[in-house]
Amino acid sequence: MLHVARLAATGNPGREILRFARLPGKNVQRPRRMTPSPVRDLTAFKEAYERDGYFVVPALFSPSEVAEIIAEFEAIHTAGDAERIYSDKITDPNDPLTHWPRVVHPHRFNAVARRYLLHPEIRALLTATLGAEPVAAQTMYYFKPPGSRGQAMHQDNLYLLVQPGTCVGVWTAMDVCDEQNGCMMVVPGSHRGNLLCNENAHLGESFAPGFVRIPKGMKAVPVRLQPGDSLVFHGQLIHGSGPNRHPTRFRRSFIGHYAAGNVQQISQFYLPLVKFADSADYEVTAVTDGGACGETWQGAAH
Numbered sequence: 001m002l003h004v005a006r007l008a009a010t011g012n013p014g015r016e017i018l019r020f021a022r023l024p025g026k027n028v029q030r031p032r033r034m035t036p037s038p039v040r041d042l043t044a045f046k047e048a049y050e051r052d053g054y055f056v057v058p059a060l061f062s063p064s065e066v067a068e069i070i071a072e073f074e075a076i077h078t079a080g081d082a083e084r085i086y087s088d089k090i091t092d093p094n095d096p097l098t099h100w101p102r103v104v105h106p107h108r109f110n111a112v113a114r115r116y117l118l119h120p121e122i123r124a125l126l127t128a129t130l131g132a133e134p135v136a137a138q139t140m141y142y143f144k145p146p147g148s149r150g151q152a153m154h155q156d157n158l159y160l161l162v163q164p165g166t167c168v169g170v171w172t173a174m175d176v177c178d179e180q181n182g183c184m185m186v187v188p189g190s191h192r193g194n195l196l197c198n199e200n201a202h203l204g205e206s207f208a209p210g211f212v213r214i215p216k217g218m219k220a221v222p223v224r225l226q227p228g229d230s231l232v233f234h235g236q237l238i239h240g241s242g243p244n245r246h247p248t249r250f251r252r253s254f255i256g257h258y259a260a261g262n263v264q265q266i267s268q269f270y271l272p273l274v275k276f277a278d279s280a281d282y283e284v285t286a287v288t289d290g291g292a293c294g295e296t297w298q299g300a301a302h
């Protein structure tokens, strides 16, 4: 149960510092943390989001929250439910992703995934970052086992086509993530450019077929994370990941995508949206005008 969001004085006027004290309560619909979460400098996050297109939130999910998510998705995997909503149609028996498919939109069939999609700290972070109440559009869970391909550089809003504005990703590590197991790579500042249209990805390295080129003068940097740390990133930020080249380590992640609550249109694949306030489904208009990349393009899974 979320108790009080406490604003602490910092001696630096205008800086917003937020601490959540989340105590066990009767409302089991909320994720619970037994110890207070760290103090967060929301103003610094917003500045980084606007300047770089992303920021990292250390320990957004506590160790017990990470353990709950991991256990739930192991159960989904064991039950064979991973492809319940969406399939990448990877069938080569030698491809680790055939055996560990990602789970797309689990919040549509799994209460734990829906709860973490609507995590109260994510709501607070996004409200501060966007300056508006967010709505949720998607969940995904990647197992990314040893030897599996990554996802080539791309911009999420090419797929979600959120209007007005853009989508925001919240990507939370379940394992230590580094270059060896294919951590997220981001191109700082690339969110200030336009949406770029896809070229063909190298399918030996990427399970996803589309990729966008990194603009001249920019470069991708690794985002190394500990379990429970989150990467929050702008829908136009160029990002992706390389293969997991580690012999034994998985690179599991729980991912949510969001938009500001004034969203008018989004790609059909992300409907219905979900409200933070009451976890209710919420419809807006599906995009039909193709966006920047052609009249027939109407967004897609990504």
Ligand SMILES: O=C(O)CCC(=O)C(=O)O
Binding pocket: 142, 150, 151, 156, 169, 171, 184, 239, 240, 241, 253, 255
């Ligand atoms: O986890 C990855 O490797 C890529 C995920 C991604 O691109 C996203 O969540 O938008």
